[in-house]
Amino acid sequence: MSAARPRPAALRRLRSAGASGGRDGGSGYGTGDRGSQLQGTPGIPRQSRRRKSLAIAYEAGQGDGAEPRRARWEPPNWREQLERIRVMRRSRDAPVDEMGVQKCYDSSAPPQVMRYQVLLALMLSSQTKDQVTSAAMLRLRRRGLTVDSVLQMDDETLGQIIYPVGFWRNKVKYIKQTTAILKQKYGGDIPSTVEELVQLPGVGPKMAHLAMHIAWDSVAGIAVDTHVHRISNRLQWVKKETKYPEETRVALEEWLPRDLWKEINWLLVGFGQQTCLPVNPRCSQCLNQDICPAAKRL
Incomplete structure (x- = not known):
């Protein structure tokens, strides 16, 4: 015996269920599929096309309020320029290499004392040539350079030791104030964040980031x-x-990749001391002469 035909009322109910699934685009997926198998109703393909369109818009980052991603800006030729500077700095014979702050502290001192000496060298180095900073730090270290030794030293003696660093009178004041804060607030150590370091008298952002690099071996910024x-x-x-x-x-x-943040200071400082001088830069000796935007203007 052949299978009984669906009654007209039952068929109408099936069609109605399939059409409603196509309209709400949500929980009617299963019922809508059955309806399309039975009758191929036109509402079901429209639902399918609409779902596909939404998926494509979402993947593109549109339709939900999001903006398309923009390519990060970076200067032209910077990788080639950087590599050529590395070549020019291979000899490591600039003043920063031989007498920079990383050479001024006692590497055999306890870590807390070493970090204090790094911070003091950075404070002395502002507006001062590396040679002068290195000599002043050597004189301080010969007297036993610690938080306690500096606090026990009178201002006149400290001034005589660090002279002729730039702005030495102001630095005497800042060193004594900062050292007292380190003793009272940090137990004789130095802060381990840029935010705290720049709160110390006489310590600016450049010193703070270098202190993080050298004293704490942490890269917080350039x-x-x-x-x-x-x-x-x-x-x-x-x-x-x-x-x-x-x-x-x-x-x-x-824009500069984070893995270069620590290296860039050392590279450019030495390059600036030897080749890219503030006045009368030695462009004829620079490997970047053909791709340096400033070469034709200097």
């Missing part, structure tokens, strides 16, 4: 001094010209 600031603008490693080192730091950190 240390930008006058050399890094000058060269970054000459090479146009910033979107637009910056006036201050802190502006340059922010601009560089927006």
